[in-house]
Amino acid sequence: MTILIDPPRWPAHGRLWSHLVSDENLAELHAFARAAGIPERGFDADHYDVPDERYTSLIAAGAVPVESRELLARLISAGLRRRRQHRRPG
Template structure:
């Protein structure tokens, strides 16, 4: 059971953003996201977007840094990947 976060490299509204996912379950992801102050409404189907500051909090709270390709690969292997929204997979 691991929470993963990729690089904060996607610009939006003047900040850089990363993706926060679980390789185990959405329940694990929601619990972790809540523990670092993310609202459930911010859930993006299979991930939470986190800005640079939130990424650092996630890492300090036990998330594991991975590159974007690894994040998508592990999300797919867990059967938790939803198609069509993640920048990490080349989508918009």
């Protein structure tokens, strides 16, 4: 079981964002996010969106940095990839 994080390169709301995922199960992902103080509102179907200023601290907490393509491939391989139902306003 591994928590993965990609580089903060996704722009939204005037900042850059990373994606935080599990390559095993969502329970593991939610537990990691709770322990790291990531708000539930950051969860989006199969990942947490986290701002760039959290990147280093999440790696220090145990998230493994990977490139975005690897993160997506491992999410799909684990059977956890979910398409967004709708875009959140904001």
